[in-house]
Amino acid sequence: MTKSVLLVGVGGQGTILASKLLTIGLMQEGYDVKMSEIHGMSQRGGSVSSQVRYGEQVYSPVIEKGSADLLVSFEKMEALRWLEYLKKDGAVVVNDHEMMPMPVIMGQAEYAPDIIDEIRRNCANVKVVSATAEAMKLGNGKVMNIILLGSLVRSMGLENIDWEKIIRDNVKPAFADANVEAFRVGKSLV
Amino acid sequence: MKKLMTGNEAIVQGAWEAGVMVASAYPGTPSTEVLENMTAHKEVYSEWAPNEKVAVEAAIGASVAGVRSMASMKHVGLNVAADPLFTFAYTGVNAGMVLLTADEPGMYSSQNEQDNRNYAKAAKIPMLEPSTSQEAKDFMKEAFDISEKFDVPVLVRMTTRVCHSKGIVECGSRSESGKKPYVKNAQKYVMVPAFARKRRVEVEKRMALLEEFAEKTPMNRIEDNGSRTGVIACGMAYCFAKEVFGDDVNYLKMGFTNPLPSKLMTEFLQGVDKCYVIEENDPFIEEKVKMLGFSEKCFGKNTFPAYDELTADVIRKAVFGSEFETIDYDKSKVVPRPPALCAGCPHRGLFFELGKRKNVMVTGDIGCYTLAQGAPYNSIDTTICMGASFSTGHGAQKAFDLKGEDMRVVGVLGDSTFFHTGINSLTECLYNNSRTVSIILDNRITGMTGHQENPGSGRHADLSEANIIDIETVCRALGCKNIRTINPNDLKAVKDALDWALSLDEPAVIITKYPCVLKKFSEHDKKAFPDAYKSKSVVDSEKCIGCKACLKCGCPALYLDRETGKAAIDSLQCVGCGVCEQICPKQAIGKEAR
Structure with missing residues (x-):
């Protein structure tokens, strides 16, 4: 049975690295894996997504609306934007962090204060993770993405894969310890 | 050895295994990572060319001189490179030459959605369309073999979703078979009319041989699942179709799509009662299906859209009238998040000032500055193609002047775009004495595509040091008398420069020189901009x-x-x-x- 994990956020938040590590682990575990991402114009500041699908044999790298098993959102508003891609009984992991879109900055729109409530009203399995705040506590706001990877791994029941080795093999040595620590924190938050 | 690779990485792996020795490209989403990844292979000479035409010409030269070569570009890049391609299709190759086009169904980062398969047909060259990363690698090797076997450049057509999706690829080792001796042969390579007429005949002979090849190659295959419903699909649309239909239909999977195999298609179509032709963009295969006399059982663009990606949900809806059930929620709470100029972007100061000007038309170009069309700047009036800003601005200024309207035209483009085709546009303004203001936003790198070096940045594709071609010097050499170079983060300098340029009745150039906020600084940048972003x-x-x-x-x-x-x-x-x-x-x- 093919599983679909959708990672969403704002360009520059590190969704691509998190999904890259995820796919490496899944491949080592023997799954067929496909991943799709769109980059280019939305490199910074736009809404971005990385789509990961794994199973015995995967055809399409793209997740259809209403079919993701897990939605991991690096930013609150993005979770709501992509919620229609989630299965009816799918799960959400959302970083409790706001980044203002340009229409809000310009005063043309409001960033609703009850985004999490709106998700909870319509979805039974929602985990809110303070990944940005936890990353700041670790002294490096950028490891937020690896905290969320930890939460993702736990949520999908993939803890048996040696993620810490995969992290060490794929990030710069100077940041390896910080990222491993972030991964552990992320697992403990869900 | 198995590796997880994007389509672009797999293209590089395939070309490398095929013994490619020269790779040239101009960056453009979604093709950029091809050349970027090629720089890791030291056996291959890899370069950023100033534009796609030059890249193809460099690859042609390498092929004729006797090494396997390739050029890669986004779909619109092939418009720029079409001139050499159409004639190289006549001369044919010495060592194999492959041209990679990355099309953009869905236009995630492009100004149009043109289907470059039409180029293969128009230029009369063979075309391959991979569906997965594994095929991207395998087809690239095939492409070099076909190129040499049939004496012809080969077009490999990728799309965004194939380029930027990852899948598992079985990797092999490099073959060094790609070198050929150079033999001078004017009848083959000098396309004066007398020789071109002879080559023209060869082109038609070759197309007939290629169609025979298309009938037999495993890149085109029938998957018989015992159904009376057929699906003909190519590229990523094949993967999407498999996702929807699984093993419930028969497939004709098309990987070699120019020229198309009439016999194989006829055999497949005769075996089904109805056939969906699932291909993104134009009805390229569908038209052949209809020419072969199967219009009545063919469901193509009358069923599926001619635009955007044909993802599984689009196919599902078109064929079965339904999609998966989705969660219902208050979508009015979702605020759009359009891409925006980054915090610290050196274009901000310019557009903040330019946006305030009245009676000014701003002709834009291709690059991050396109983002200044939106709020709060609302500063761009036109965006057409690479290098178009100065020349469309020139035409617009002449039109306003002829109509006697009180309008001034300002053109904006970036440093890489200036070297691409902007120099030609500026020449038009200077030669024809346009009173336009031409602004070059020199952020010391090719920005939008993710930081590729260019002739002004001081480094080559492999980051080795390069001669800096200085933009101000080039403008002066073209004969421009009015040039100012400013720091765009200094709003007073920006305002003064605009006032000055708009007060003149002859061509003026403003160069805003400051490195992109995301750029990894070179040693030169560190010296030139010691205080930047500190x-x-x-x-x-x-x-x-x-x-x-x-x-x-x-x-x-x-x-x-x-x-x-x-x-x-x-x-x-x-x-x-x-x-x-x-x-x-x-x-x-x-x-x-x-």
């Missing part, structure tokens, strides 16, 4: 009166704090460019170390 700005909430003037510069790091009603700055994003500091009427924004 600080961050902070709001003194005692002084801030909540007037929101600073928000008008459109910086994503600035926002109005919901609780205090005063301006605030996201310290994770801010790099201290200082533009907001200059706008604040109360001097409430200051600097601190980053």
Whole structure:
């Protein structure tokens, strides 16, 4: 049975690295894996997504609306934007962090204060993770993405894969310890 | 050995295994990573060319001289490179030559959705369309063999979703078979009319041989699942179709799509009662199906859209009238998040000032500055193609002048775009004495595509040191008398330069010179811009009166704090460019170390 994990956020938040590590682990575990991402114009500041699908044999790298098993959102508003891609009984992991879109900055729109409530009203399995705040506590706001990877791994029941080795093999040595620590924190938050 | 690779990485692996020795490209989403990844292979000479035409010509030269070569580009790049391609199709190759086009169904980062398969048909060259990363690698090797076997350049057509999706690829080792002796042969390579007429006949003979090849190659295959319904699909659309239909239909999977195999298609179509032709963009295969006399059982563009990607949900809806059930929620709470100029982007200062000007038309170009078309700048009037800003601006200025209208035209383009085709456009303005203002936004790198070196950046594709072609010197050499180079983060300098240029009745050039905020600085940059991005700005909430003037510069790091009603700055994003500091009427924004 093919599983679909959708990672969403704002360009520059590190969704691509998190999904890259995820796919490496899944491949080592023997799954067929496909991943799709769109980059280019939305490199910074736009809404971005990385789509990961794994199973015995995967055809399409793209997740259809209403079919993701897990939605991991690096930013609150993005979770709501992509919620229609989630299965009816799918799960959400959302970083409790706001980044203002340009229409809000310009005063043309409001960033609703009850985004999490709106998700909870319509979805039974929602985990809110303070990944940005936890990353700041670790002294490096950028490891937020690896905290969320930890939460993702736990949520999908993939803890048996040696993620810490995969992290060490794929990030710069100077940041390896910080990222491993972030991964552990992320697992403990869900 | 198995590796997880994007389609672009797999293209590189395939070309490398095939013994490619020269790779040239101009960056363009979604093709950029091909050349970027090629630089890791030291056996291959890899380069950024100033534009796609030049890249193809360099690859042609390498092929004729006797090494396997390739050029890669986004779909619109092939418009620029079409001139050499159409004639190279006549001469044919010496060592194999492959041209990679990356099309963009869905236009994620492009100005149009043209289907470059039409180029293969028009130029009369063979074309391969991979569906997966594994095929991208395998087809690339096939492409070089076909190129040499049939004496012809080969087009490999990728799409965004094939380029940027990852799949598992079985990797092999490199073959060094790609070298051929060079033999002077004017009848083959000098396309004067007398020789071209002879080659023209060869082109038709070759197409007939290629169609025979298309009938037999495993790149085109029938998957018989015992159904009376057929699906003909190619590229990523095949993967999407498999996702929807599984093993419930028969497939004709097309990997070699020019020329198309009439016999194989006829055999497949005769075996089914109805056939869906699932291909993104134009009805390229569908037209052949209809020519073969199967119009009645063919469901193509009458069923599926001719635009955007044909993802599984699109196919599902078109064929079965339904999609998966989705969660219902209040979508009015979702605020759009259009891409924006980064915090600290050196284009901000220019567009903040330019957006204020009345009776000014701004002709834009292809690059990050396209983002200045949106709020708060609303500063761009046209975006057409690479290098078009100065020349469309020139035509517009002449039109306003002829009509006697009080309008001035300002063209904007970036440093890489200037070298691409902007030099030609500026030449048009200078030669024909246009009173346009041509602004070159020199951020010392090719920005939008993710930081590729260019002739002005001081480094080659492999980051080795390069001769800097200085933009101001080039403009002066073209004969421009009025040139100013300014720091765009200095709003007064920007305003003064615009006032000065618009006061002239002859061509003027303004160069805004400051490195992209995301650029990894070269040694040269460190010396030239020692203070860049070393600080961050902070709001003194005692002084801030909540007037929101600073928000008008459109910086994503600035926002109005919901609780205090005063301006605030996201310290994770801010790099201290200082533009907001200059706008604040109360001097409430200051600097601190980053």
